[in-house]
Amino acid sequence: MENKKGFYGKFGGSYVPEAIQKELDRIAEYYDELKDDKDFRAELDYYLRDYVGRKSPLYFAEGLSNKIGGAKIYLKREDLNHLGAHKINNAIGQVLLAKKMGKTRLIAETGAGQHGVATAAVAAKFGMDCTVYMGKKDVERQKLNVFRMELMGTKVVAVEEGSQTLKEAVDCAFEDLAANLDSTFYLIGSAVGPHPYPAMVKDFQSVISKEMKEQILEKEGRLPDAVVACVGGGSNAIGAFANFINDESVQLYGAEGGGKGPETLETSATLSVGKVMIEHGMNTYVIADDEGNLRPTYSISAGLDYVAVGPEHAYLKDIKRAQYLAITDDEALEAFQILCATEGIIPALESSHALALAIKLAPTMSKDQIIIVNLSGRGDKDVAQVLDILNGK
Numbered sequence: 001m002e003n004k005k006g007f008y009g010k011f012g013g014s015y016v017p018e019a020i021q022k023e024l025d026r027i028a029e030y031y032d033e034l035k036d037d038k039d040f041r042a043e044l045d046y047y048l049r050d051y052v053g054r055k056s057p058l059y060f061a062e063g064l065s066n067k068i069g070g071a072k073i074y075l076k077r078e079d080l081n082h083l084g085a086h087k088i089n090n091a092i093g094q095v096l097l098a099k100k101m102g103k104t105r106l107i108a109e110t111g112a113g114q115h116g117v118a119t120a121a122v123a124a125k126f127g128m129d130c131t132v133y134m135g136k137k138d139v140e141r142q143k144l145n146v147f148r149m150e151l152m153g154t155k156v157v158a159v160e161e162g163s164q165t166l167k168e169a170v171d172c173a174f175e176d177l178a179a180n181l182d183s184t185f186y187l188i189g190s191a192v193g194p195h196p197y198p199a200m201v202k203d204f205q206s207v208i209s210k211e212m213k214e215q216i217l218e219k220e221g222r223l224p225d226a227v228v229a230c231v232g233g234g235s236n237a238i239g240a241f242a243n244f245i246n247d248e249s250v251q252l253y254g255a256e257g258g259g260k261g262p263e264t265l266e267t268s269a270t271l272s273v274g275k276v277m278i279e280h281g282m283n284t285y286v287i288a289d290d291e292g293n294l295r296p297t298y299s300i301s302a303g304l305d306y307v308a309v310g311p312e313h314a315y316l317k318d319i320k321r322a323q324y325l326a327i328t329d330d331e332a333l334e335a336f337q338i339l340c341a342t343e344g345i346i347p348a349l350e351s352s353h354a355l356a357l358a359i360k361l362a363p364t365m366s367k368d369q370i371i372i373v374n375l376s377g378r379g380d381k382d383v384a385q386v387l388d389i390l391n392g393k
Contacts (some may be wrong), residue, residue, distance in 0.1 A: 006195020009318060012311035014194035016281045020174070021194075023181050028196040030101050035203060040096065047092045048207065051125070052082045054089075056208075058215035058372070063342035071225065071365035073358055075375045076212050078236065079347065083117050083148075085377035086208060086236045087189055091118035093204030095126055098185035105129040105184045109173045111138055111166035111232065112303030112350060113145025114377055115189030120154035122187075130154040133172040135165035138302045144381050163296045166232075167307045170280050190233025191310035194281030198238075198310050205239025212372055213243050220370060226251040226361060229374040230353040231324060232268070232303050234310035236376035245321065254313065255357040257304030258326030259297075266298040269326035270309040271317050279307065284314045300329040300389075301349040303377075331356040336379065336386060348377035349386070 006012045014024060034040040048054045057077045065073045078086040098106065106123045107130070110116030116132040123130035132149055136158045139146055149156050162168040170193075177186045191201040209227070216224055227244055229237035231254035244250040257268035267273060267287075274285035277292060286308045287295045299305040316322040332349060335356035339347050347355060351374075358373045365371070379386075 006199065008312045008315035011282070011284050011314040012195060012198060013283050014281055015278050015283070016194050017178065019181065020178055023177070024194055024196065027097070027101070030097060031196050031200055034097060034100060044093055044096060048089065052088050052092065053080065054207065055211050056080050058212060058219065060219070061343050064339060065362070067338065067342050068359050068362045070362040070367065071369040071371045072367070073362055074216065074224070074370065074372045075345070076208060076240065076372055078208065078374060078376050079345070079351070079378035083114070083121055084380060085114040085118070085348065086205060086239060087115040087118040088121065089207055089239070090189065090201050090204040090235060091115070091122045091187060094185070094187045094200065095122040095128070098128070098187070099126060101185065103128070103183060103185040105180065106187050107173050107176050107184055108132045108187045108189060109166060109169040110134050110189060111169070111305055112301065112348070113138070113142040113149070113381060114303065116154070116156070117145050117148050119187050119189070120149040120152040123154060124152040131157060131176065133157050133159055133169040133176070135163070135169050136160050137164040138166065141302050141385060142381055165297065165302070165305045167294070167297070190235040191238045191312060192233040192280060192282060192308060198282070198312055201235050202238045202242055202312065205235050206242035208236070208239040208374060209241060209243035212240065216370065216372065223247055223250050224370040224372045225249070225365065226253060226371045227374070228253045228255065228354045228358045228361070228371060230255045230304060230350045230376060231271070231309065231313060232257060232306045232350065233308070234313045236374055238310060238312055240374035241316070241322065252316065252322035253357055253361070254322055254324040255327045255353040256324055257299030257301050257353060258328040259299045261328055262326040265295065267326065268297040268299040268305050270307070271313065271324040272326045274309070282308070282311050284311045285309050300332060301353065303348070303350040304353065325357055327353040327356045333386065333389065335359055346379040346383065347375055348379045349382045351376045
């Protein structure tokens with residue numbers, strides 16, 4: 001779907017200063033040379049298998065399915081990866097690319113902290129310096145992940161500008177890159193930003209849907225009727241959708257961080273309420289006011305609290321290949337508790353948005369239909385936050 005200049009229809013592209021563009025062109029050149037190289041792919045597969053722990057299981061959530069009724073619900077267990085989320089898939093791919101380019105330092109942005117943890121891990125593993133930028137509010141919400149990064153030798157910088165969330169963390173990471181182009185590789189964690197990042201992240205995360213397809217055909221002898229994933233920037237969702245995009249019988253659903261409701265100002269449901277404009281080096285949907293000024297975003301989930309969205313998701317929405325629906329905080333919290341009680345699995349708050357959407361869809365479908373939910377991460381990092389919310393703090 002992507003063309004050579006990184007566009008998906010009118011979305012995507014690369015809108016950055018000339019110095020950064022030269023570096024992005026160099027990254028794209030290396031990536032184009034390596035992406036189909038057998039030795040590079042063999043090395044990537046080795047680390048995905050022996051370091052990350054792939055394949056992740058595709059699990060029939062019988063207790064959840066029986067409670068909700070309707071379609072059978074399967075969970076793609078990305079929460080069982082090393083470090084507890086899908087983010088490590090992409091981090092491994094990009095750090096191998098960075099090493100091939102001769103880089104000695106990694107930088108990253110992070111919201112919920114899972115991408116920061118994954119970046120810190122691969123930096124430690126491959127002997128690279130690492131700095132992660134994180135909004136001050138997210139540092140407070142995700143103290144456990146901050147400590148995990150620091151344990152692995154990464155410097156975590158709390159960003160105090162603006163809304164103190166993911167948008168400002170991305171801004172600071174780009175400023176760092178511009179000042180340190182020779183030594184530094186910006187390891188972007190979501191399917192966002194200027195070309196070639198959306199394409200690279202999709203490539204490295206597409207292992208999710210590759211395995212999904214193989215596993216559901218083995219278990220059920222057919223493709224699912226629906227694939228559901230949460231969407232902030234969109235890395236786990238584009239990975240979950242990638243190998244089903246051309247299968248028109250499979251409905252694709254993205255669950256956005258609806259916050260207090262998409263009709264309110266306290267939301268991160270970019271594809272539901274956003275406007276098309278350029279932000280963070282790409283043309284995409286962005287949450288902004290009528291004058292084009294960025295609006296503050298909000299979600300209970302730090303990983304979905306982002307002002308924009310990946311350009312391929314914008315394209316999939318516009319061509320009506322995927323549907324994107326806003327899930328409120330309350331709906332996500334309820335889904336979080338339902339999965340805990342029915343399956344003994346504690347999901348991340350991000351993943352709970354996808355679960356909540358599946359819980360809405362399943363009763364509208366027949367018992368012989370199948371939904372796969374990409375369980376993008378585990379909820380260890382969120383338990384203290386959920387406890388405080390449920391106790392009214």
